[in-house]
Amino acid sequence: MRQIAALLATLTALAAGGAVAADEARTPRPVVEAARAGTQCVEPADVMRRDHMRFLKHQRDDTVHAGVRGAKYSLKECIGCHASPTTQSVATGETNFCTSCHSYAAVRVDCFECHSSTPQAVVQQGSK
Amino acid sequence: MKTDPAAPPAESKPRRRGFLGVAAAGMAGVALAPGIRLIEIAQAATTTTSAGANPAVRWGMLIDTTKCVEGCTDCVDACNTENGLAPATRPTDPQWIRKIEIKQIKTGRTASLPVMCQHCAEPPCVEVCPTGASFKRADGIVLVDRHSCIGCRYCMMACPYKARSFVHEPLADQKSDVPRGKGCVESCTLCVHRIDKGEKTTACAEACAKAGHGAIVFGDLNDPDSEISQRIRSANSVQLRADLHLEPGVRYQGL
Amino acid sequence: MGATFERLEQRTFYLLVAAGGLLTLLGLGAAHWMEERGHVVTGMDNQVVWGLPHVFAIFMIVAASGVLNVASIGSVFGQSAYKTRAPLSGLLSLTLLAGGLLVLMLDLGRPERVIVAATHYNATSVFAWNVLLYSGMFAIVAIYLWTMFERRFNPYAKAAGVAVLVWRFMLTTGTGLIFGFLVARQAYQSAVLAPLFIVMSFGWGLAVFMIVQSSMLTWNGRRLDAAMRRRLARLLGVFVAAALYFVAVYHLTNLYFSRQGAFEAFILRDGGVFPLLFWLGYAVLGSLVPVGMLFQPRLSDRGVVAASALVLLGAFAWLFVFIIGGQSFPLEIFPGYLAHSSFGDGAIAHYVPSWPELLLGLGGIGAAFVLTMVGVRVLDVLPRDDVAATASTARR
Numbered sequence: 001m002r003q004i005a006a007l008l009a010t011l012t013a014l015a016a017g018g019a020v021a022a023d024e025a026r027t028p029r030p031v032v033e034a035a036r037a038g039t040q041c042v043e044p045a046d047v048m049r050r051d052h053m054r055f056l057k058h059q060r061d062d063t064v065h066a067g068v069r070g071a072k073y074s075l076k077e078c079i080g081c082h083a084s085p086t087t088q089s090v091a092t093g094e095t096n097f098c099t100s101c102h103s104y105a106a107v108r109v110d111c112f113e114c115h116s117s118t119p120q121a122v123v124q125q126g127s128k
Numbered sequence: 129m130k131t132d133p134a135a136p137p138a139e140s141k142p143r144r145r146g147f148l149g150v151a152a153a154g155m156a157g158v159a160l161a162p163g164i165r166l167i168e169i170a171q172a173a174t175t176t177t178s179a180g181a182n183p184a185v186r187w188g189m190l191i192d193t194t195k196c197v198e199g200c201t202d203c204v205d206a207c208n209t210e211n212g213l214a215p216a217t218r219p220t221d222p223q224w225i226r227k228i229e230i231k232q233i234k235t236g237r238t239a240s241l242p243v244m245c246q247h248c249a250e251p252p253c254v255e256v257c258p259t260g261a262s263f264k265r266a267d268g269i270v271l272v273d274r275h276s277c278i279g280c281r282y283c284m285m286a287c288p289y290k291a292r293s294f295v296h297e298p299l300a301d302q303k304s305d306v307p308r309g310k311g312c313v314e315s316c317t318l319c320v321h322r323i324d325k326g327e328k329t330t331a332c333a334e335a336c337a338k339a340g341h342g343a344i345v346f347g348d349l350n351d352p353d354s355e356i357s358q359r360i361r362s363a364n365s366v367q368l369r370a371d372l373h374l375e376p377g378v379r380y381q382g383l
Numbered sequence: 384m385g386a387t388f389e390r391l392e393q394r395t396f397y398l399l400v401a402a403g404g405l406l407t408l409l410g411l412g413a414a415h416w417m418e419e420r421g422h423v424v425t426g427m428d429n430q431v432v433w434g435l436p437h438v439f440a441i442f443m444i445v446a447a448s449g450v451l452n453v454a455s456i457g458s459v460f461g462q463s464a465y466k467t468r469a470p471l472s473g474l475l476s477l478t479l480l481a482g483g484l485l486v487l488m489l490d491l492g493r494p495e496r497v498i499v500a501a502t503h504y505n506a507t508s509v510f511a512w513n514v515l516l517y518s519g520m521f522a523i524v525a526i527y528l529w530t531m532f533e534r535r536f537n538p539y540a541k542a543a544g545v546a547v548l549v550w551r552f553m554l555t556t557g558t559g560l561i562f563g564f565l566v567a568r569q570a571y572q573s574a575v576l577a578p579l580f581i582v583m584s585f586g587w588g589l590a591v592f593m594i595v596q597s598s599m600l601t602w603n604g605r606r607l608d609a610a611m612r613r614r615l616a617r618l619l620g621v622f623v624a625a626a627l628y629f630v631a632v633y634h635l636t637n638l639y640f641s642r643q644g645a646f647e648a649f650i651l652r653d654g655g656v657f658p659l660l661f662w663l664g665y666a667v668l669g670s671l672v673p674v675g676m677l678f679q680p681r682l683s684d685r686g687v688v689a690a691s692a693l694v695l696l697g698a699f700a701w702l703f704v705f706i707i708g709g710q711s712f713p714l715e716i717f718p719g720y721l722a723h724s725s726f727g728d729g730a731i732a733h734y735v736p737s738w739p740e741l742l743l744g745l746g747g748i749g750a751a752f753v754l755t756m757v758g759v760r761v762l763d764v765l766p767r768d769d770v771a772a773t774a775s776t777a778r779r
Contacts, residue, residue: 061275064275065263065265066180066265066266067179067180067181067265067266067267067320067324068178068179068180069178069325070178076304076305079304113299113309113310113311114274114299114302114307114308114309114312115302115304115307116301116302116304116307118304119304120303120304216725218428219428219429219430219727219732220427220428220429222429223429223725226724226725226728227724227725228717228723228724228726228728228729229722229723229724230720230721230722231721232719232720233719233720233721234719243724243728252565252566252567254505254507255505255507255508255564256507256508256509256510256565257505257508257510258500258503258504258508258511258513258514259499259500259503259504259505259511260504260505260508276496276503277492277496278491278492278493278497278499278500279491279492279493279496280491280492280500281432281433281492282510282561284432285432285568285710286565286567287567288567288714288716289714289716290429290430290714290716290726290727293429294422294427294429294432294492295421295492296422296423296427296428297420297421297423298420310421310492311418311422311492311493313492368716368717369716369718372566
């Protein structure tokens with residue numbers, strides 16, 4: 001009984017400590033470059049933050065296997081808006097859109113081993 | 129017969145069964161409902177803008193080797209430019225299309241022709257791929273899904289045309305339409321990124337026409353009125369290694 | 384019961400494990416280098432796509448299947464002298480399979496995507512079947528070992544042994560059919576490759592077993608009974624001869640077909656290193672000499688080990704010719720024509736093994752070695768002929 005009480009007390013203390021640590025001033029945050037002015041992301045930021053990997057994972061199958069291009073979660077469209085004005089990329093500089101959060105969260109971003117991270121002149125014929 | 133004192137009284141058995149029945153139905157509902165909701169979301173979310181691969185179409189190519197010039201590499205250069213390939217100098221460099229000079233042993237007759245992925249109807253590369261990364265699209269184009277490719281190179285062993293290349297080094301500056309990277313296998317895509325956007329031909333066919341040779345024709349093999357179908361109907365053409373019965377989508381004239 | 388579990392002297396044991404561990408680390412380092420820089424640091428290219436690592440990996444996987452023969456003769460066919468050898472045979476199977484798969488997975492272009500291979504299956508792909516067959520092999524052999532070690536389950540050892548026998552036949556057939564199903568290259572596309580690999584597995588597995596058994600007995604101050612040694616030696620001789628038969632049939636058939644003539648000339652006469660490895664490495668040193676030695680009436684323990692080592696040398700030589708020679712010969716896209724291009728069409732490919740590939744292959748051997756050493760120390764797998772002769776056969 002006493003052990004359970006001690007355990008609960010420890011857990012509560014940790015949780016409270018965690019709540020205190022969420023204080024803005026003491027937590028380092030990633031510096032995320034803003035997207036191109038005048039654009040609106042296809043989903044709200046909190047949805048994207050949580051689910052962008054899921055959206056991309058399903059979209060890529062549609063694109064590769066079914067040939068669907070320019071759809072809502074098209075990676076090229078993401079890059080088009082989010083590319084940094086200085087590096088023209090989402091993944092080359094430390095503050096670039098993808099790299100900033102991914103290095104903060106220590107999650108390796110595999111996409112740009114194959115995908116170009118810069119928006120090249122994309123000829124939009126009949127799509128979008 | 130002695131009644132077991134631990135056995136539950138008779139009337140609670142139907143109640144337990146009833147409870148289990150309701151619980152099972154409830155669990156089934158809980159399990160299914162999110163799936164139904166997700167399907168709703170999925171159908172609502174994707175606003176497709178390009179139509180995607182059309183199963184009624186079968187893309188193919190016709191190459192007239194009599195119009196092919198020995199030493200000319202316009203098709204190869206165009207493919208390299210279009211897809212972001214570096215000009216090949218080493219045996220490890222990927223080549224999606226190459227010019228082959230052939231000489232018949234018995235007669236001495238020579239010919240020159242480009243060879244690329246033949247986009248077979250029965251592709252051995254698709255059969256052997258362990259993850260299903262090598263696949264045939266609805267419109268007949270054989271592709272590599274680099275998200276699933278683990279780089280085992282079994283498809284390279286299986287292809288009778290040596291169509292596939294392996295990326296042996298880290299790459300940079302890929303074309304945004306043509307993602308490609310180290311450790312995956314790749315081959316001619318029949319310029320699928322152009323086709324999906326509605327363009328009418330591949331880079332190699334376009335370059336050959338521009339150079340005035342016109343040796344490469346690209347089109348829909350399932351459309352009897354397309355240029356390629358008319359040409360195939362009127363003059364003889366062969367498939368490479370037709371004896372293997374792979375039904376390639378690329379045909380050659382003048383061989 | 385009496386026979387205490389004897390152990391190799393502490394220092395020697397740790398030295399050996401350290402040596403094996405170092406070899407394994409070198410292999411892992413080589414794999415990391417290959418992953419970082421890409422396969423351009425190896426000798427492989429777009430013509431010879433599978434190189435030295437595959438030679439090592441396929442050797443180990445095929446030997447892993449064949450080493451279970453000893454156990455099968457014991458558990459399935461009821462030969463009591465082999466029953467005491469069954470646990471060592473099972474252990475070696477697990478460790479060789481682990482080593483071989485380690486090399487295979489690290490040689491992938493994208494080794495971090497092994498999880499994709501484990502979760503996406505293409506039903507027509509032999510590789511996909513093999514993923515299931517190899518993982519299932521681990522499970523089945525582990526259960527088999529368990530039935531032998533756990534006294535309560537000893538009655539089930541025969542059933543487990545039968546399951547292992549069936550499974551490894553499927554597995555080795557699958558390994559042979561990796562090549563047998565390929566219609567593209569002239570070296571493969573043959574149904575005989577399936578039984579060929581099975582018979583090869585018998586010889587290679589038993590040769591490995593003989594070497595390991597001899598080393599273990601020597602380190603424990605024991606000797607292999609002469610009669611048992613002769614039995615095993617003769618068995619190995621039969622296996623090697625049978626494998627030679629299948630290789631001969633394979634080549635004779637190829638020689639009979641005119642369209643295969645150029646390929647056979649390359650492998651058997653004109654191909655430089657390939658005929659040398661085939662005739663000298665495999666046929667003479669790897670088959671005829673060991674068979675001659677193994678059927679000697681009075682063969683010493685050293686002679687058996689030497690013969691087994693020669694069999695393994697022959698295995699590597701044959702696999703090199705089969706895998707790399709088979710890829711070096713150009714694809715015949717235009718029968719009846721000479722071809723040349725910027726992509727090596729019509730030309731013999733020149734493959735030179737690189738250091739990362741050799742280290743990776745040896746790393747797999749090192750891993751199998753370390754796992755075997757640990758397994759032999761922790762488990763009671765030492766074959767005991769004196770105990771087996773007197774103790775009841777119902778024990779196992």
